[in-house]
Amino acid sequence: MDSSKSTKNTVGRPTAGTSASQAPLDSSSSAARTPASNTERRxxxxxxxxxxxxxxxxxxxxxIIEAEITSSLDVSRPTAREALNQMARDGFLIQEAYRGLRVADIEADSLLEIARVRVALDTEAISEILADQSGQRMAVLEAAWRKFEKATAGSDPLALHEAHVEFHRGIWEAADNYLLMRIWPVMEAQMTIVLAYDQFTRTNPARAHAIHAALVRAIRTGDPAQIRTALDVHTMDSAQELALLAPGSAE
Structure with a gap:
């Protein structure tokens, strides 16, 4: 195999290789100069x-060009390299031989694959929440939902995105499942890229709130059939709609 050819990895799965965009980062913003540990800087x-x-x-x-990260964020090369390597491990970025790093791609097949995995893992998390007779796990989920409702009352895209991701993290945290939380960083990376693309192509906070409200109502019933239907609408249907907008999808 010719080692000069790189393998293209999309969000959630590897596929055959093509070149990535060469557009650099916008260096218009810089981080504040405050004393911080290596971990904090990373x-x-x-x-x-x-x-x-x-x-x-x-x-x-x-x-993603390391030198531009170093310059725009006013950090050392080792700090920038550690941060980029961490993001590559979590799935935000893809390392290509002789090409460096790039943001993971969005493709229709990947969107649907991620959605299927999310439904399976969310179903497991919700099952464990409902199995808790003390109601403590459900209380954690309800708290996550209240935070989501409060955050989505505004229109700031960053706040909306973070509220969405944190709500789903809240479901997994409420399940009190060690393995789910171990794999959360990888799932967060996939969700961040997919949701960012979703927000960019079809911003609709009211729709997002309605779908999540329906999911919470279904969870409160404790009925597996209603929960599965709500998860399918929330995750699978949304992924199928977004897949039609993804680059390379059929018109």
Whole structure:
């Protein structure tokens, strides 16, 4: 095999290779100069790149250049490299031989694959919440829902995105399942890229709120059939709609 050819990885799955966008990061913003530990500085870089992905300033497939990260965020090369490597491990970025890093791509097959996995894992989390006779796990979920409702009352795209991701993290946290929380960073990466693309292509906060409200109502009933229907509408139907808008999908 010719080692000069890279393997293209989309969100959630590897596919045959094509080149990535060469558009660099916007270097118009810089991080505040405050004393911080190595971990804090690394996380600051991760958060800054995630924010740009969420706001559509960095698009799926776009190349990430370490030197520009170092300059725009005023951090050292080792800090930038550690942050980028962390994001690659979590699935936000893809490492390509001889090409460097780029944001994971959006493709129709990947969207549907991620959706199927999410439904399965959310179903498991909800089952464990409902199995708790004390009601403590359900109380955690209800708290996550209240935070979501409060955050989605506004129109800030970053706040809306973070509320969406945190609500789903809240479901997994409420399940009190060690393995789910271990794999959450990987799922968060997939959700961040997919939801950012969703917000960019069809911003509709009212629709998002209605779908999540229906899911919460279904969970409160404790009826597996209603819960599965709500999850399918929330996750699978949304993914199928978004897949039609993804690059390379059939018109």
């Amino acid at each position: 996380q600051r870089v991760v958060d800054a790149i995630k924010r740009r992905i969420i706001l559509g300033e960095i698009r799926p497939g776009q190349r």
